[in-house]
Amino acid sequence: MSRTGLTQQERTERTRARLLDATIDCLVELGYARTSTNEICRRAGVSRGAQQHHFATKADLMAEAVEHLVSKLIATMSTGPRPTLTGAAGIGECIEMLWRAYSGSLSTAVMELLVAGRTDAELRGAMQPIDKALARRTTELFHEMLGDHLPANRPDLALWLTVNLIRGLAMEKMLGGDPARRKQLLEEWKTIAMRTYGPPEQGV
Amino acid sequence: MSRTGLTQQERTERTRARLLDATIDCLVELGYARTSTNEICRRAGVSRGAQQHHFATKADLMAEAVEHLVSKLIATMSTGPRPTLTGAAGIGECIEMLWRAYSGSLSTAVMELLVAGRTDAELRGAMQPIDKALARRTTELFHEMLGDHLPANRPDLALWLTVNLIRGLAMEKMLGGDPARRKQLLEEWKTIAMRTYGPPEQGV
DNA sequence: TCACAAACATTCCAGGCTGCCGGTAAGTTG
DNA sequence: CAACTTACCGGCAGCCTGGAATGTTTGTGA
Known part of the structure; x- marks a missing residue:
């Protein structure tokens, strides 16, 4: 039934955690000004679409x-x-x-x-x-x-x-x-x- | 000989001072991230060309x-x-x-x-x-x-x-x-x- | 007064960022 | 297993920014 063996909730939590951690990384390494959603996604290993699915806006x-x-x-x-x-x-x-x-x-x-x-x-x-x-x-x-x-x-x-x-x-x-x-x-x-x-x- | 009655040096100093003051204003009111050269020029009442003449780059x-x-x-x-x-x-x-x-x-x-x-x-x-x-x-x-x-x-x-x-x-x-x-x-x-x-x- | 240089104005271009959209894959429910 | 929901993907459009190129005005020195 599932290829990854992960439940929906698990997938959601994993992706959200990755994005939030990547955001903090960016803040530390790049500062707020240079933190872009693009870079966050790149570091999180997540597509921009996924990011927007979980967090509609950058704010x-x-x-x-x-x-x-x-x-x-x-x-x-x-x-x-x-x-x-x-x-x-x-x-x-x-x-x-x-x-x-x-x-x-x-x-x-x-x-x-x-x-x-x-x-x-x-x-x-x-x-x-x-x-x-x-x-x-x-x-x-x-x-x-x-x-x-x-x-x-x-x-x-x-x-x-x-x-x-x-x-x-x-x-x-x-x-x-x-x-x-x-x-x-x-x-x-x-x-x-x-x-x-x-x-x-x-x-x- | 001059319309404004200002010498070159005076003009330069005036414009530079305006730009630098406007920059500080922007830093205080907008923060570093939202401070753009455009906004600085707007507040200084100076064209973007003039800004670039006196300060080649934003840095x-x-x-x-x-x-x-x-x-x-x-x-x-x-x-x-x-x-x-x-x-x-x-x-x-x-x-x-x-x-x-x-x-x-x-x-x-x-x-x-x-x-x-x-x-x-x-x-x-x-x-x-x-x-x-x-x-x-x-x-x-x-x-x-x-x-x-x-x-x-x-x-x-x-x-x-x-x-x-x-x-x-x-x-x-x-x-x-x-x-x-x-x-x-x-x-x-x-x-x-x-x-x-x-x-x-x-x-x- | 006239040629030249400095100060200034306008316009354009390349690049990045954000937000949105249509489409696909994965998981869930009856 | 079929309908449905949720998660995810990739591309596009609009906006803004910074920097460059070109043209115009103003001051200066011969």
């Missing part, structure tokens, strides 16, 4: 790619290594974790979409709820990780200061600056954060 | 626009209000100043170019030296402003932590998040920076 494809992308990001974040220490050291490990999550290639794609969304109302509309979901999940994870050892005062401020700093660093990375310099800045922030949000110490 | 135009842009940014930064206070309060004012400079519309254009440069070697090559100039000028200004009251330990780390944080916040702004929230984060950072880099205090 549709992008909108779903955003979801796909953030799910992947959340997944890698959730399953990655967790901080094992508590107190100030735990905060340091959290910052490392956020660094990995928010400066990797998936986050690069997110940044491409953020910038593109600034001047594209449709894309921005698609991104807003998904970005919120990412923020919520990050916050949850942060609370889970530190457990009872949450910084006493304004814990979420610590989190979002870190994330925004990292995004700034990721931006600078785009021009290809010195990685050691970024590492140095991150270490400085780690020190400050541990002192500011860590458990109270005796000396200054 | 040339962009390269010079980067310079133009950063000069303007440096100019506004240099002539803007300077911190009047010293010590910890002076640091707070510096952060405010950096906030204004690095989150305005000129910086939005810079960010568009940074992101575009990530996947466009030619553009990136044009940007690198100019970005360095911006960094150097910012550092100089920072030292001028605080004068003898520079944070004792690692003053430049304080500066670049601030700039990168602000760029992250600017990124978040693109999705249209809550301005009050950003203000809150900046205030938190101000507090931390004053405590960390300001003159030593007695209590914690």
Whole structure:
């Protein structure tokens, strides 16, 4: 009855996944501006007709790619290594974790979409709820990780200061600056954060 | 002898300035992807032929626009209000100043170019030296402003932590998040920076 | 004033991208 | 197994973009 042995649903999911993955690849490698449906299809190994069957317009494809992308990001974040220490050291490990999550290639794609969304109302509309979901999940994870050892005062401020700093660093990375310099800045922030949000110490 | 009363050099400078300004406008309003030479000429009130006469290719135009842009940014930064206070309060004012400079519309254009440069070697090559100039000028200004009251330990780390944080916040702004929230984060950072880099205090 | 060069305007062309269409193959249902 | 639905294919048309070629106006120097 079937040559490929695949059910319709399987075929659909496979093709859609291929297209969405290829879209993310394009975002990372080519940037939003140079990402064309043609190139996406080429990389996905799918015909343009098939692409249009599953995603009527390019905007549709992008909108779903955003979801796909953030799910992947959340997944890698959730399953990655967790901080094992508590107190100030735990905060340091959290910052490392956020660094990995928010400066990797998936986050690069997110940044491409953020910038593109600034001047594209449709894309921005698609991104807003998904970005919120990412923020919520990050916050949850942060609370889970530190457990009872949450910084006493304004814990979420610590989190979002870190994330925004990292995004700034990721931006600078785009021009290809010195990685050691970024590492140095991150270490400085780690020190400050541990002192500011860590458990109270005796000396200054 | 002349109908317009303008010398050749004046005409050239005027047209070039119009084109470069229009380019920056496009970057801010349309983003890099949707910025076409056609639109630039339309906004500049200049024919496509004139544009091509002064900037042979789109890349040339962009390269010079980067310079133009950063000069303007440096100019506004240099002539803007300077911190009047010293010590910890002076640091707070510096952060405010950096906030204004690095989150305005000129910086939005810079960010568009940074992101575009990530996947466009030619553009990136044009940007690198100019970005360095911006960094150097910012550092100089920072030292001028605080004068003898520079944070004792690692003053430049304080500066670049601030700039990168602000760029992250600017990124978040693109999705249209809550301005009050950003203000809150900046205030938190101000507090931390004053405590960390300001003159030593007695209590914690 | 006249020849020349620079600035500017218009038009055209090749290429890419998107969206749509008619047709085919594969899977599903009665 | 036959009707039907869904997935997929390849080509076409319209649009826009960037770059080139050609013609016109404006300033300049002899």
